[in-house]
Every structure is written in C-alpha cells, then in structure tokens.
Amino acid sequence: MLKTGLAVAIALYAANLIGFPSPVFAGIAALFAIQPSIYQSFQTIVEQLQANVIGVSVATIAAYTLGVDPFVVGFTVVVVIGVTRYFKIGESTVAIAIIAVIAVMESTDVPVIELALLRFSSLMLGIISAFIVNLVFLPPKYETNLFKQIDRITSDILQWLRITTRHLSDNPSLKGEIYRIQQEVRRMDHTYLLFSEERIYFRKNRLAKARKLIVFRQLIATTRKSFDVLKAFHHLDERIKSIPPDFQTVLIQELDKVIHLHERLLLSFMGRIKRKNRQSLQDIAEPDIPHLVDTLIQMYEDNEKKIDDRLMFLPLASQLMEYHYHLDHLETLLHSYEKYHHTEKLEIFASKWRGNN
Template sequence: MKLGARMMKTGLAVGIALYVSNLFGFISPLLAAIAVVFSIQPTIYRSYQSIIEQIQGNTIGALIAIIGVYTLGNDPFIVGFAIIIVIGVTTGMKMNENTIALAVVAVIALMDSTDQTFMYFAFSRFTSMLLGIFAAFVVNLVFLPPRYETRLFNKIDLASTDILQWLRVTTRQLSDEPALKYEITRIQDDVRWIDHTYLLYSEERTYFKGQAFAKGRKLVLFRQLITTTKKSFDVLKTFHRLDDKIEQIPEEFQDAVVNELDKLISAHEKLILSLKGRIKNVHKQSLRRIEDPDIPKLVERLIHVYEESNNPDKLVFLPLASQLMEYHDQLEKLKRLLKSYQTHHKEAYIQTTQK
C-alpha cells in the first residue's frame, strides 16, 4: 500500500482535531474529525478557498437547523425538510459537493435530540465542526506542502518516455498487439492525470510579483510540453490503427517514415534531457544540425505516392501525414520556447527532481 501525502495529512489533521476537541471538552469530537475529512484539499490555494466556503456552508446549515428547531421542532421529517432547504441554498450558491455534504452533516448534528440546552448543544457541535475545518487548513498549510512543479514534470517525462519507446517499436512492426492496446489505455489515463496535475500547479498562488511572472513563464512552457506529448501520443495511436495497412505503401517510403520519425523522437528526447540539464550547451547546436527532421518533405513524398497510385485505400494514410506535421510543428514550437526560456531566464530553472 502506497501512502500519499494527502492520506497522511488527513490522518494527521483528524488526530489534531480529536486531540484539541478532547482537550477543551467539546461535546462531539467526532464531528471535528468528520469536518476534517470533508475539508482536506490537494493544494494550499484550494484549502484557502475551502475554508471560506466551508464556514459559509456550515453557517447556513446551522442557521437553518436552529430556525427549524425553534419553529417546527426536530421531528425526522422536519430534519429532512431542513436538509432539502440547505441543499437548495448551497447548490444555488454553487458550492462544491464537499461543502454541501458537510452543511447537511451540520443540520443533522444540530437537529439531533438532546436533553441539554439547545443553544449550548448547537454551539458546541457547530464549534466542533469549525475546529475540524481549521485543523485541515493548518495541516494543508504547514505539513507536506505539495510540489506540483516537480510532480508535473515527472509525469510528463514518464509519459513521453513510454510513448516514444512504443513509437520506435511500432514503426518497425515489432509491437505486440494486446500489449500495445493495453499501454495506449494506460497512457490515456496518464495524460488525464497530467492535465489534472497541470490544473493543480496552475492554481498554486505566488506571493510576490517576480514569482508570478516566473510562474507564468513556466506555465507556458509546461503547456507546450503537454501539447507536444499529446501530439506524439496521437501519432502512436495513428500507427496502431494503421498497423495492418502499412504494407500498402512502398518499402522505400516506409523506411523514410521510420527515419524521419526517429529524428522526431530523438529531438523530443533531447528537449526533455535539456530541461533536466543533462545536455551541454556547447553540443546542442551540432546535435540539432545533424538530426533535424524534415517532415514537410516526407509529407510531399506521401502525396506523390498517392498521385502515382489509383488505389483509394492509400488515402487512409492522410491522417498519418497530418499527425506527423502537427507533431513536428508542436516540437518546433517547444524548441523555440525552451531556447528562449533557457537563454533569458537561466536562474528560473524548472524543478525536475525533489529537493
């Protein structure tokens, strides 16, 4: 079992909430623990948003519960009616699902039957839930702050490595069909996680103007890295779909496709290695000059093959030509962005490994 940072923070926050609740003699420490579970967030910014929204949601739930008890009582059907109202109000305010759920918990907890003075009972339970919300916020803020920049780069690096390896194997018709089909599904999941991690990274807030500009430049570079990775994946999926039709084109052109794609793959790999700081600056220009791919010329040759043949089945390779061109264009754009970034912002390096 792998213990993630969020799991550890949830357990720690629950422990803190229960300890403080017992220390101050709260009636319902369990409510503080429940509030923690609903309030823990993956980023500090989301945690800040969550604490504001959770306080609003719980206040709404508490007010409706108190009004309901004093006007209609706490009959089970009255509790259900109060919950309907709370859900309607919080949904109308476009609060997230966790906030709505915790507001509902607040209504149930406050409208529960008790022999104690109702206002004291309600205040104690409401305070317990606020304690859980604050405990989650403090733990999110202080303990194990996420490093989404490093995590995002590592996810892109791993996905790109898998895609480029499978491209090399597939273009030589050496790939195992079931294995490749499984890997394509897995890589699709990886790409979705990359998009999610990019969103979390973009939500991380900076506190100084200079940091904001540096973060913006990194976001542009990461967005292009992700776009290029997706284009390489599109090429892999296209080769997979056309695997049984590759033999319809001349062997000479097949060799040209493999050679040019190998150059694209090498260029893609070098850009990622350059981001890692594993390529010396004095060698970059010579390497680029030797292995620069010429995809437009390859596409012209493909069109020439179509013109020489009357076989309409060969039109199925037009999507491949399109995907190769798009991959090439995005790779060139990434190359220009990376060159500009490394030339003008050497001090603002991307954190590719954990400190």
C-alpha cells in the same frame, strides 16, 4: 494521506481539549476539508464556512418550528442541498452542510441554540485544523512532480512509437498501454492544475512562475500530440504495411529523427545536455515532416487505389504535421528560456546535473 490523518487527529484532540460534547464532528469536518494545496485549502475553508452557516441556520429554524422528527431531518437535508446548489457551492462541500443539519437536529436535552453553536464551533474547528495542516506541512513540489510525469509519459510514448512503426508491437498489449497512458495524461493535467494554482507572493517569483507555466504547457501539448501520433499509427497498424517498402523506410527514418528531437529537448530542459556544442559521433539530421507528408499525399494521389484507401492516411499526415508544429514551438520556447532564464532550472535537476554544464 498523512496530512488527512494528522488533521483528523489534531481536530479530535483540540475538540476534546476544549470540551466539545461530540468531538467526532470536528474529525469529520477535518476529513472533508483537507486539500492537496494551500490555494485549494483556502478556497475550501471559505466554501465550507458558507455551507456550515447554511446547514446550522436552516437546521436551527427547522428544529424550532417543526421539531427533530427523522422525516423533518430528511426534509431539512433536502432544503439545505437546494440552498447550497442555488448558491453554487461545490458538491464536495455540501457534505459539510448536511453533517451540520444532522449534528444540530440530534435529539438531546441541550437547547437548540446552544447545540447549534456547539456543533457550528466543532465543525469549524475541524475545518481550521485541516487548513493549519495544509499551511504548515509543505505541499508536494508540483513543479518537480509535473516534469517527472511529463518525462515518464513521453518516454513511454516514444518507446511505443519506435516499436509500432517497426510492426513489433503486440496489438492487445499496445491497446492496454494506450489506455494506461490516457490515465497518466489525466493525472498529468491535474498536477499542472495544482502547480498553476500555487500562489506566489513576490513579483520576481511570479514572473518566473509565469515563464515556467508557459514552458510546461507546451511540454504537455507536445506530449499529447506525440500520443495522438501513436494512436494514429495503432489505428493504421495493418494498413501501413500496404505502403511501398521504400517509403516505409523513409517514414521510420523521419520518425526516428522526430523522436530524437523530442528526447533531446526534454534532456536539454533538464540540464542533462552540455551547453557547448561538440561534434558528436554521429550527427542526426533535423526531421523534415512537411516533406514527408507531401510525399505521402503525392504517393497516394498517384496511386490507382480507390479513394478510401488513399484518404485513410490523411489523419496520420495531419497528426504528424501538428506534432511537427508543437515540437518547433517547444524548441523555440526552450531556446529562449535557456538563453534568458537559464538560472530558473528545476531544483531537483539543478544541483544534480550542474557539473555537466
């Protein structure tokens, strides 16, 4: 938001300083060119240069051959959209080509060629201004933001899992929370994309970045799988009550172990857990999800209820097994990462929690 305003201000100021007749076009170009990362900004400047050239070229030819009648301008816009789609230019960039057409075919006393050059320069000034702002002003720390999102989303999911398995959740509230978490997961995926697109110019840093990407990808996959388990429990909330009480107790105990393991892995990656193993006040055993799933399936195989009642729990069993697999894989990755690359902790946590290690 701040970068957008600054880019527009710089573009307008520079256009006025140079003496362009319509500096507003530079401001509009800057508005469309601002991007959240340097890599995306570089991609945008290339695409918008192409769109600018196409728009100005087609508009100049149309103005010379057909004039600048409003219907001609509309026809030219259609042609430019078709050309940009043919060259597979992004939809967000097509706007610059359309603006270029309107800017060049504006009715003025200035010769078409001269007006086209002025408009082209004005639009490029706005694009370059946005690129400079993206380059000079440091982008958000996507690595830190991504982990904060993962930590927050996972905490919400695990909290609702605890509540739901004990039949304490309010169904409308949980339904609303599931929708909210889905939106948060989409934003998390977008942040991961921005983080993965950040360019690294030193070989040593590239290797560290690649290792972090692997860990973050598995953190996200595990968070997603915990969300799938929550949705499965929500779908079967009332039917789970038909499970024998003894097995319900075992189910809750095993899920508590899984939740504890997931939380412990996150805290370990953040550096909030002491590396030296000490006897805790109450040791929590490792979860045994495969045995739980086998017991669940066996219980309903021995049950005389109709087949539909037995099979309805198979999706839950499948989700639990996949969750178990992702947690196992995440634990392996984090142990390897801490053993061989413990110096590559997240900066925001490294200084804050170094004294605890």
